Amino acid sequence: ERQTRIRNFSIVAHIDHGKSTIADRILEKTKTISKREMKAQVLDDMDLERERGITIKLNAVELEYEAKDGKTYIFHLIDTPGHVDFSYEVSRSLAACEGALLIVDAAQGVEAQTLANTYLAIDNDLEIVPVINKIDLPSAEPEKVKEEIEEMIGIDADDAVLTSAKTGIGIDELIERIVSDVPAPEGDIDKPLKALIFDSVYDSYRGVVLNVRVFEGIVKPGDRIEIMNNNKKFEVTEVGVMSPKAVPRDYLMAGDVGYITASIKSVKDTQVGDTVTLADNPTDEALAGYRHSQPMVYAGMYPVDNGKYEDLREALEKLQLNDAALEFEPESSQALGFGFRCGFLGLLHMDVIQERLEREFDLDLIITSPSVDYHVTTTADEEIIVDNPAELPDTSEVKEIREPYVRAEIMVPEDYVGPVMELCQRKRGDFVTMDYLDKYRVNVIYKLPLLEIIFDFFDDLKSNTKGYASLDYQVEDYEASDLVKMDILLNGEPVDALSFIVHRDFAYQRGRDIVSRLKEVIPRQMFEIPIQAAIGNKIVARATVKAYRKDVTAKLYGGDRTRRDKLLNKQKAGKKRMKEVGKVSIPQEAFMSVLNLN
Ligand code: GDP
Ligand code: MG
Secondary structure: OHHHHEEEEEEEEOOOOOHHHHHHHHHHHOOOOOOOOOOOOOOOOOHHHHHHOOOOOOEEEEEEEEOOOOOEEEEEEEEOOOOHHHHHHHHHHHOOOOEEEEEEEOOOOOOHHHHHHHHHHHHOOOEEEEEEEOOOOOOOOHHHHHHHHHHHHOOOOOOOEEOOOOOOOOHHHHHHHHHHHOOOOOOOOOOOOEEEEEEEEEEOOOEEEEEEEEEEOEEOOOOEEEEOOOOEEEEOOEEEEEOOOEEEEOOEEOOOEEEEEOOOOOOOOOOOOOEEEEOOOOOOOOOOOOOOOOOOEEEEEEEOOHHHHHHHHHHHHHHHHHOOOOEEEEEEEOOOEEEEEEEEOOHHHHHHHHHHHHHHOOOOEEEOOOEOOEEEEEOOOOEEEEOOHHHOOOHHHEEEEEEEEEEEEEEEEHHHHHHHHHHHHHOOOEEEEEEEOOOOEEEEEEEEEHHHHHHHHHHHHHHHOOOOOEEEEEEEEEEEOOEEEEEEEEOOEEOHHHOEEEEHHHHHHHHHHHHHHHHHHOOOOOOOEEEEEEEOOEEEEEEEEOOOOOOHHHHHOOOOHHHHHHHHHHHHHHHHOEEEEOOEEEEHHHHOHHHHOO
């Protein structure tokens, strides 16, 4: 009977269309959270998420709702991230649900991730409830958005719920629609336990906390569970639900979404996507796991203090438990010592990981310039994969370098098609096709090198289209390109961690840009520091950091105290993340120089 009153659902949307705010309103209405405890975006509990106003980790909460039919329903709401970097997390949470609220901004309409996330929901056989949010805005056009949903997604939007998460309009109706439209879970309680781990968190007191969706059977404290993919066995110490804080329960049963703790000490013992069953009465077949996510961007992470190498390893292991998409393996650099090569979903993901390592684990890090992975054929016909430019063999030993290409879908009002095509062309793109989505909007499809997309493509796209364009992309294949490795020499010595790979056509420009940027960020010292950019033995650009003169600032900014203080503060802050390479101190910004070029 209880099962018929459970509703498991997710919220999917393009970023900023109001997912987190809708979740807040639902939490408020179901009195899961008192007004006093209510703060904006309750589910975004990572500090970083609040500050940036983005949802990074999925979160599951249990809510109780007394419906108009007089019955009390149990909602399990799973919030998901909207940024393109995190679509992997979206597909994970959807596998735990029967339904999805599809939120579309009434003023913006359907955008690239609206489509991408809806397809993920459809792939998971979810019932989709269309919701048009922000109808309070003067620019809201709900009727037009309904048409878009029907034309572009192909689902009936006639009875889409119209809401304003800001003023609260439509939220009551929305909640009733969750009851009526999202199917109750099915699954036999009498069968052996079959539960999907869709997320896990490391907690220093309780060990690994598994977030699970139970599909069959029942689990309670004292049970011996088995992780099916590695046959490890544990005794359950606690089961419960998040509401939104952890609340212990006597059991979790088929249809429930909740957590299990079982004194799991090592973060390596469980993997998101694994199936949990009972050791003494196992289910016969594991659930289909998740497709393993593929990192798109790689960078080296090094502790500023070499003594912190083991701390960094532990921190990465803990983060990886929460974030299956993070990959890392040890690497060393002549310049930076011992560190890790890490794989990320994109630059935002990289940024988030770096900040979490620094805040949650109190580490100071140097990150090398990001790279994609290259498939290289050597002259000896060996195939190697290179995700660290420093490891690219000498040009004389390279026969061919293939780089990852993406299929990029850019959704844009027709007035901006010209600027979008011009941008894609400039980024070495090949035009594929262009479709009218409706009367005013066009989906422009280009094949583009991932290398060009990860750096500043998204910012350029936004500025070229006044923010109207949205982007979705997927790696399609690897193609041969005329790529070269650019080495950077400081004081005549190559610094491996500063090497990068670039297309030959852009090489000279890039070399000049990076040299002048390095000249700005490398602090003066007692001697001159020549900076050179080289392809093989050929120097393509050079500059010199002049020797230090006493009290530079006094001369520069005579009377202007504040400017001078600002400069000094900046230098102080910079000092913390400085790496001594040979006789030269290199600040963190130097390693990121490649990113700031335009
Ligand atoms: P998410 O990225 O989809 O989670 O979006 P958020 O919930 O963080 O909302 C993005 C922005 O839109 C925030 O500034 C919200 O305050 C605002 N917002 C959300 N819902 C509404 C709404 O119904 N009306 C208006 N005017 N603003 C809204
Ligand atoms: Mg959000």
